[in-house]
Amino acid sequence: MNLQVKQRIPLKIKRMGINGEGIGFYKKTLVFVPGALKGEEVFCQVTSVKRNFVTARLLTINKKSKFRVEPSCSIYEECGGCQLMHLRYDKQLEVKDDIIHQALNKFKPAGYESYEIRHTLGMEQPEHYRAKLQFQIRSFGGQIKAGLYAEGSHRLVSVEDCLVQDVLTQRIINRICQLLNTYKVPIYNERKIAGVRTVMIRKAQATEQVQLIFVTSRDLRLTALIKELTAEFPQIKTIALNVNRSKSSEIYGDKTEILWGQETISENVLDYNFSLSPRAFYQLNPQQTEVLYSQAVAALDVTASDDIIDAYCGVGTIGFAFADRVKSVRGMDIIPEAIEDARKNAKKMGFSNTYYEVGKAEEIIPKWYKEGYRADALIVDPPRTGLDEKLLETILQYQPEKMVYVSCNVSTLARDLVKLVTIYEVVYIQSVDMFPHTARTEAVVKLQKKEC
Numbered sequence: 001m002n003l004q005v006k007q008r009i010p011l012k013i014k015r016m017g018i019n020g021e022g023i024g025f026y027k028k029t030l031v032f033v034p035g036a037l038k039g040e041e042v043f044c045q046v047t048s049v050k051r052n053f054v055t056a057r058l059l060t061i062n063k064k065s066k067f068r069v070e071p072s073c074s075i076y077e078e079c080g081g082c083q084l085m086h087l088r089y090d091k092q093l094e095v096k097d098d099i100i101h102q103a104l105n106k107f108k109p110a111g112y113e114s115y116e117i118r119h120t121l122g123m124e125q126p127e128h129y130r131a132k133l134q135f136q137i138r139s140f141g142g143q144i145k146a147g148l149y150a151e152g153s154h155r156l157v158s159v160e161d162c163l164v165q166d167v168l169t170q171r172i173i174n175r176i177c178q179l180l181n182t183y184k185v186p187i188y189n190e191r192k193i194a195g196v197r198t199v200m201i202r203k204a205q206a207t208e209q210v211q212l213i214f215v216t217s218r219d220l221r222l223t224a225l226i227k228e229l230t231a232e233f234p235q236i237k238t239i240a241l242n243v244n245r246s247k248s249s250e251i252y253g254d255k256t257e258i259l260w261g262q263e264t265i266s267e268n269v270l271d272y273n274f275s276l277s278p279r280a281f282y283q284l285n286p287q288q289t290e291v292l293y294s295q296a297v298a299a300l301d302v303t304a305s306d307d308i309i310d311a312y313c314g315v316g317t318i319g320f321a322f323a324d325r326v327k328s329v330r331g332m333d334i335i336p337e338a339i340e341d342a343r344k345n346a347k348k349m350g351f352s353n354t355y356y357e358v359g360k361a362e363e364i365i366p367k368w369y370k371e372g373y374r375a376d377a378l379i380v381d382p383p384r385t386g387l388d389e390k391l392l393e394t395i396l397q398y399q400p401e402k403m404v405y406v407s408c409n410v411s412t413l414a415r416d417l418v419k420l421v422t423i424y425e426v427v428y429i430q431s432v433d434m435f436p437h438t439a440r441t442e443a444v445v446k447l448q449k450k451e452c
Contacts, residue, residue: 007046020083020439037065067091073163080151082437093120096441103410109417116428126436132202132284139187144180169201179225194218205286206268211238240278274345280338281314285434292432299404299446306376311361316342328353332364362390378403386412403447
């Protein structure tokens with residue numbers, strides 16, 4: 001490879017990469033160019049040289065894609081939270097189809113060439129869809145700002161008008177910054193000052209109820225701020241404090257305390273209502289969650305005699321869609337607050353055939369099997385890291401007849417399928433666009449145990 005850092009080269013973009021970058025070849029060398037689109041002819045500058053590829057910065061576009069659009073967000077390039085806003089939305093969905101193909105081609109699970117990959121299900125209005133924000137709080141010259149770290153850096157980009165963030169949650173975080181200034185609340189920095197470091201705000205789509213968490217590195221008195229904030233925004237129903245004294249990249253500490261209001265907010269999905277405590281996981285795009293869960297329900301195809309395990313169950317939302325149509329549903333999660341919510345939600349909905357336990361799926365499932373419980377069907381909805389190795393071994397050992405894998409990271413999905421397809425047939429993969437304008441997509445995989 002003869003390319004050098006800072007070298008300027010012409011390039012024709014052949015396809016899009018899994019992170020939304022344009023990909024081309026310069027004298028047989030693979031080149032990744034963020035911001036470039038398939039079919040474009042560009043001039044770029046090499047920024048790093050690796051063993052098998054180089055990355056480059058887009059300088060000029062000599063031949064523009066007819067699908068290129070002007071991003072509506074003023075901080076699109078600076079923020080880096082979205083990667084595809086410069087591509088027309090229907091073409092973004094095609095990119096997400098291809099991202100699944102690329103992930104499968106990289107890991108090559110048996111028979112992947114013949115998998116049915118269904119076209120990504122998108123949104124009619126792909127703006128202001130994020131019902132949850134988790135912004136870092138920092139002080140700049142005495143002015144407090146909230147936002148996200150620029151990609152690959154520890155530099156905070158102030159976000160005051162995000163195109164994909166829910167409008168109400170954005171208004172609330174903007175007001176919180178003003179109040180933190182007004183009441184001289186200490187703000188955390190990595191060197192010496194302890195104080196507020198992160199704010200999480202979540203809105204329930206169905207009820208417009210809002211909950212928020214102040215994450216701080218020490219105990220703080222926020223009484224006056226809370227009084228003013230809740231008077232201005234009656235939608236706020238819960239304010240909590242989480243103390244995280246660690247200097248690691250972990251957002252939360254172990255304990256979350258309710259400072260004001262009720263313990264949970266109320267949300268709906270499909271045809272049922274459930275409660276969410278501040279730390280409990282729930283999808284951040286409520287509108288597309290309806291689509292995602294509908295696809296999961298259709299894929300599992302249950303009967304009245306089925307016993308189901310819902311791994312990584314959170315507050316129980318996916319499992320509840322099956323509870324009135326099966327013999328039993330059991331779920332587990334490592335967050336105690338989520339399991340408490342799941343139990344309360346099940347009781348509120350009148351389900352007597354559900355059971356929830358705190359713990360890791362790879363430890364809980366073998367324990368249940370030793371106690372005599374047998375699952376006919378399995379739902380897994382893991383974090384971006386994919387299935388734990390021990391859980392994969394557990395699934396292959398106990399082999400439920402049918403399975404649905406809900407994935408938020410198609411690379412770890414493809415990796416996990418390498419082992420799963422030794423036992424299961426991939427019936428189809430249905431992609432759902434939970435994150436418009438980003439290079440991420442969610443996928444529902446229907447798996448059926450192979451006949452011996």
